[in-house]
Amino acid sequence: MASPLLSVVMSAVLAAEVQVGATVVRHEEGAEGVATRVARALERARQSLPPFVGTEVLEVRAALSESVEAFSARTGLPRTAAAGVVEGEVLFPPARVVDRMEDLGALTRHEVAHLALVSHAGPALPRWFVEGFATALVEPGPTASGPEDCRALTAELLEVRPEVRERAYARAAALARRIAREAGGVEALWKRLDSRPDARAFWRMQLGDKTVREHACQPLPSPRTPRYPAFRP
Incomplete structure (x- = not known):
């Protein structure tokens, strides 16, 4: 669980955002290209979920971390992890790390399924x-x-x-x-x-x-x- 102070700091640092469909990705200044790629992958993932999940009402929020250390601290995951869900938001490592990821499809489908499951089942x-x-x-x-x-x-x-x-x-x-x-x-x-x-x-x-x-x-x-x-x- 992220500390309130860390959440405030992240919100201040990740001041820009991009939106694709029902998906919004927050990011640092200068990372718009990577954020857009992530948003498109997340939106495709949202639309690929089975109809019974109710994707038409599922909103996807995500963020690119400002550092690997911040990503690990906020998610509680190892620094080598690719993404995690914290407080209803998909958190990714920094843009420079995500930019090297070749296939975001499977990763984003998994994370959006996480969001749907937590929203549905608690x-x-x-x-x-x-x-x-x-x-x-x-x-x-x-x-x-x-x-x-x-x-x-x-x-x-x-x-x-x-x-x-x-x-x-x-x-x-x-x-x-x-x-x-x-x-x-x-x-x-x-x-x-x-x-x-x-x-x-x-x-x-x-x-x-x-x-x-x-x-x-x-x-x-x-x-x-x-x-x-x-x-x-």
Whole structure:
């Protein structure tokens, strides 16, 4: 979560903005070209979401950070991350970093799906599901055959090493597709999330004869019962 002071500083620094359709991107002076490229990619991503998401009422706001340090501090993500969503806004690294990104399509689809999911279901869902479902919402892919170690998966989503994060994102997407399958499909799961469940309600959501937690996460190991030597009178 960004500090109020950091948010004020960023607002002062990112004084210019560009708009494409329902998408607005704030940026530093001199970064209009990169901001326009990002805005166009975000707008295409907004329009590519499935109709049941309600893209016609989804407004997309984004910003190019003034530095990698500010991006990492505000998002809580590693400096090597490509984007993050903070307080309903997609935050990107500085323009000089974004300008080197070859394919903004997949990235912006993922981030706009984040915005849509948070707007629809609220902010209380676990990180692995938010990341995984944002991918499952916009692209097909493999479905996990069984539950995961959810704690380890969540930690790997925040790894500094991009290759570790990339594998974790793929596993989170496969796990989210497993949950969607058990719910009757992505659209059916989307409708179930309309209640904006808190974390406890999400984990306890019943899908068939199991809860979301039982479908998704390997059970934690039971505490070992201490063994005492046999009593001999």
